[in-house]
Amino acid sequence: MITRRRTLIFLAMLASVHVAAIVPGFFAPYDYGTQNRDLPFAPPSHLHLVDASGHFHVRPFVYRWVSRADASDGYREDRSQPYPVHFLVNGSGYKILGRWNASVHLFGVEPPGQFLLFGSDDLGRDQFSRMLYGGRISLLAGLLATGAAIAVGGVLGLLSGYYGNLVDTLIMRLVELFLALPWLYLLFAVRAVLPLQIKTTDTFLLLVCVVGLLGWARPARLVRGIVLSAKKRNFVVAARAMGASDLHILRWHILPQTYRVILTLAALLVPQFVLAEVTLSFLGLGVGEPIPSWGNLLAQLQRYKVLTSYWWMYLPAAGLVFLFLTYHWVSAKMQERFSVSAL
């Protein structure tokens, strides 16, 4: 019972991360590109309940950061004016799914106050908003790449397991080749083929295709194994005896048996493919500024000053670790529940 409730909590968290990545504009208080050159590397805003004169407020509020005269990169709170945090406020416009205009944000404060939940980066951009918008790129790339890998791997695995013989030998040799390759080097070899500066959407599509096409081997081998045992089951043999076509058997009798394993594997592949995007963008070969992606956010840590002085710049990384942990956990639970033996 407790395990079950915990599973539900984990699933809910995972779902909320994905919802936030689908409509980042609503959950992010600011646009990803809005700069505030007066506040580079401002720490996260402190939430207060008691103001400077000792009065208690039911609604939490924040103060503005102003730079301190005695230190070049230090900030102090301007205690003269509290900015209460409101929910569902009107702010900068954004588009939902690139289509519908909206300007309502989940939370925010009256300008000129700024609610920096995760602090700001070198251009004074809100880290929290950038992280949510970054999820739109990174998470979506990971999900789509997983979809591509499973589609390609699934079809090849079905063919390989069902028809056997030459097709099987050929495909399995290819699988061995792709499993053995040092995949990061190959990813770079593919990246080397393409021009360095390309549009964000192109980079994105490319990432999805490349990562998806390099990652098909594991799903293929897994699906093949299931098909091998599934095609000997009595109802499949019966269907064939009744004159069902290969396509019908594959689609309606064999494919449904692979769903559980594929789902379990998918939960393992998503973090791996998200990481591929993060790696490429981290090295400056993926999605470029000013569009945020999780790799771009991490890339800021390559600067010595950022690495050693601003702890809030690690928050996106912590978010990444947390997301991966959740995915691994869900996959492990699915493996238990569906009694999948080996992946």
Next chain:
Amino acid sequence: MARFAKRALNGLLLLAAVSLLSFVLLSLAPGDFFQELKLNPQISPQTLAALRAEYGLDRPFAVRYWYWTKAALRGDFGYSLSYKCPVGTLLWPRARNTLLLTILATVVAWMIALPWGILEAVHRDAWLDHLGAALTSLLLATPELLLGLLLLLFAARTGWFPTGGMTSVNAAANGLPSRFGDTALHLVLPVVALALGAAPILVRHVRSAMVAALTSPFVEAAYGFGIPRQRILWRHALPAAANSLISLLGFSIGGLLSMSFLVEVILNWPGLGPLVLEALLARDTQVVMAAVMLSSVFLVAGNVIADALLYWNDPRIRTV
């Protein structure tokens, strides 16, 4: 012996496939090293064509592949257009450093993973096991990228370790022992980053292999005969579990090579990683190609070694 021949053939086929695959990919590339020159109005198209002809970039695909293969078999990977020197002279010192790093990291990772996994297996489902499992999950979810950055932060804060490179600036002036110590100190962070990155998967495999061995009927029987626990663990269970672990050793090298790329770039270790990244940005396809090839060679070599170990450990294979 037939087994070895088959394995070696497989390895060679793999290398050939990798070379062909990356060659096809790189020849599909729109533009080449001289593309940048096109933007320069002082260079005429004729000059550009002449340059391409001089470096043989205008030959058909098959011819270029043939020349490349012939050269690569001699250990010569062509001429780097951005470094203006043979790729081999660039590559070999870097490859040596990468090899040094990955071999050390493999050893350290196994030295962490073996006791850890065995301990978890012996105390399975006790609090020690759960703690270990939580730790491996956390490590597994932490990208090597982040591990490298955190170690860098650690080095910067404490000042105990150098934050990059392989030798100190004035190292060459010192004697051999101090140079050795200097390099060893520079090795610590990259090796720790790689070993920590590789360890969690190894721990899980060691644990599951050991649990399988410890719960198998022959170990139950050994308990029944009153053989001491320690002896059962080391003399009976561990050799039985070793088989799958040795196969894993060969398999884990591919992952380790990919991981070392990132760690090298972040911790500034002069291995293949930084070289490939630079070459990538300079569109120097020869260098990228050579590095992909070389990493595949390492991979095949690792698998062959694992196979030899398996042969040595498992008498059942020898009879086949």
